[in-house]
Amino acid sequence: MSGSVGIRRNIARRLLRNRLTVAGGLVIVFFFLVAAFPALFTSQNPARIDVANILRPPSAAHPLGTDDLGRDVLARVVYGARVSMKVGFVAVGIAMAIGLVLGLLAGFHGGRVDMVLMRFVDIMLCFPTFFLILAAIAFLSPSIVIIMAVIGLTGWMGVARLVRAETLSLKERDFVAAARAQGAGTLRIVFRHILPNALAPILVAATLGVAGAILTESALSFLGIGVQPPTPSWGNILTVGKNYIEFAWWLSLFPGLAILVTVLGYNLLGEGIRDATDPRLKGR
C-alpha cells in the first residue's frame, strides 16, 4: 500500500510541476464557481429585456455590453456557463457509462462477445458523429436534455476501445491471476483490480471528452439546433453576434472567448494527467 501512496504522491507532484496543467485546472475551477454561484459574478438578470438599451457597447453598467434585446451580455455569458458545464458533464457521463460497460464486456469476455461489440464500434465510427447528432436532433426537438443524450450516445466508441484494450492487457497480469486463484469473483476482479489500474487513461479520455462535448454543444446552439433561446448558451449568444457582426463586436467576441478558455482548460488538464500518469511519455 505504501508503494501506491508513493506513486500517487509522485503523480500529484508531476501534475503540479506542469504550470499549464495547473492553469487548466484553475480555469475549470473558476468556471465551476461561475456555474454554481452565478449571482456572485453578475447582479443582472440574464433574461431581463431592456428595449431602451439595445446593442450597447461595454460600459460600467454592462461590462460586456448588451444584445439585440437589451439583455446584459455578461449575465448571459455567466448563466451560459451552467449550460456548458452541465452538457459537458452529463454527456461525458453517458458516454463513459456505455463505453465502460461495453469495453469491459468485450475485453473481459473476449471471443464472440468481443468480436460482435468491436464490429459494432467499427460500424458506429463510420457515421460522421456530427451527422448522427444532427439527424437525431431532426427526429427529436432540440432541448438541453436531448442534446446531452445525443452527444453522449454518439461519443462512447473511443472509450469502449480504450477500456477494452486496458482490460485485455490487465486481465493477463499476475496480480489478476493471483486474485482469481484466491477465488475472487468477476465483479471483484473488475472493480478491485482492473478498473483502478485503468483509471488514468479513462480519466484522460473523460477530461478531453468534456472539452469536445462543450465544443459540440456550442456549435449546435450556434447553428440554432442546440440550446434554444431564451435559455442563454455561449453558442446561441454567438448566433445573435453573427446577425450583428458589423455593429456589435462584443456579441461575437466574449462568448467565443469563454468557450475557448474553458475548452482549453479541459484540454490542458487532460494532457497534463496523461503526461503525469503515462510512464511511456516520461521525459517528453
Place this chain on the structure above:
Amino acid sequence: MLRYIVRRLAWAVPILVGISLISFLMIHMAPGGPISVGTDLNPKATAETRARLEAYYGLDQPLHVQYGRWLGRMATLDFGDSFSPDGRPVAEKIGERIPITLTINVLSMGLIFLVAIPIGIYSAVHQGSLFDRVSTVFVFTGFSIPTFWLALLLMILFGVKLGWLPISGIGSLEYHSLSMMGKIADRARHLLLPVLLTGFTGLAGMSRYMRSNMLEVIRQDYIASARAKGLPEGTVVFRHAMRNALLPVITILGLSVPDLLGGSVIFETIFAIPGMGQLFYQGVMSRDYPLIMGILTIGAFLTLLGNLLADVGYALADPRIRPE
C-alpha cells in the same frame, strides 16, 4: 498484397451491412415511425405525401421484408424523393452538392499535410526549443478554439474590416462573364477562408501526431546506429526517421474523413457554400427526412471508403504490416 486487399474488402462487407441496418433502424425507431416523423412536424406534408411514403416504405410488410426492399433501393442509390417543394430525388440533389464539398476537403487535407508535417518534424527534432513551445501552444489553441467562432472573427477581419475576401458563396455575381483565369481566381478567393478553416483543427492534430511519431522513432535503435556510424544529422532525420514517422500519418488521414464531413456542415452553413453540408443542414431544419437519411448513409459510406483507402495505402507503403 492482393490477398491483404481482398481481406480488407471482406472486412468491409459486414460493416456495410451494419451501416445499412443502423440507418434502417434509425428510421423505424424514431418516435412515431417514418411517416409521422416526416409528416406530423412538416407543414408541407400533405395527405398525398403521406400515402406516397406509406407505399415507399411498404409499412404493411414485415420488418425483414421492408429491410430487404430498402437495401435493394440503397444499392441503386435510390434514397426516395426530397420533402422540399421541388420534390426531386434525393440522390440527384446530393450528387450535385458532393463535388464542392469534396474539393474543399481534399484541398484542406493537402494544406494539413504541407503545413503540419514540417511543424511536427521540426518540433520533435528541436524538442523544448522556443519553436517547439510556441507550436505546442498553437496546437492546444487549435484543439480548443470553436472553429465557427474563428470563422466569425476571420469574416469580421478579412470580409468586413479589410474587405479583402468575400464572405459568402462560391462565386461572384459576374462569375459567368469572367475569363478562364478570372474564374479560377474568383473561385480561389471564395474558397480560401473555408479551406483554411476546415484545415485548421486537423492541422493542430496532425502536427501533434507527427511530433510524437518523430519522438518515438528518434528513440529507436536504428536511429542510434545510423548516428553511430557517422551519418550526417540531416540524413538521419530525413532518410531514417521521417520516412518511418510518416507512415502512420496515412491512417490518420483516412480517419479524419468523418470529422471533415461534420465540419463541412458548419462551414458551408456559415459561408453559404452550396455543398453537401449545407444541404444536410437545410434538411435538418426543414425535417426533410429522406434527404437526412440519404446524406447520413453516404457520409458513412465515404468514411468507410476513407478507412479502406488508408489501410491499403499503409500496406503499400509499409511492407511490415502485410500479414503474410
